[in-house]
């Protein structure tokens with residue numbers, strides 16, 4: 001098969017379509033039977049199929065990588081032209097996406113995680129954090145403040161239970177901004193800390 005020969009490709013596509021249509025007809029009229037056989041086969045060959053899929057996936061990714069390597073320049077040029085042609089759209093889309101993302105739980109969790117990291121390092125605990133942003137989303141934003149009924153994830157964060165230690169899963173509790181401030185204020189001796197809700 002020569003993919004650069006248009007006639008050959010056209011002929012191939014025609015044959016493919018014909019075969020596809022006749023298969024489709026056959027499938028539709030024997031559907032129940034086929035599905036039953038398929039299921040039986042899958043049941044019997046479970047392990048084999050698993051193995052085959054694994055193999056297929058790894059080969060496929062190898063092929064894809066080889067293709068990408070071989071067509072690097074071509075792909076680069078294609079992407080460049082595509083970008084030039086759709087520049088405005090792409091930028092608008094990205095801006096919109098960034099705007100939406102920055103409002104998301106994950107983005108807020110990422111920002112908080114960075115703050116906690118800096119805080120721990122500044123306090124001399126080093127980089128001890130053993131959780132990631134997803135953990136904050138799943139284990140802090142879904143909970144209630146440990147000191148009140150606040151459940152709005154926009155206001156929740158991690159409060160360290162033992163302030164002589166850094167931010168670790170074992171040492172943080174969900175805490176609203178207000179109570180975090182109060183607790184930290186007590187710790188650092190601020191008496192007149194106010195918080196506007």
Ligand SMILES: [Zn+2]
Pocket residue numbers: 145146147148149150175176177178179
């Ligand atoms: Zn609270």
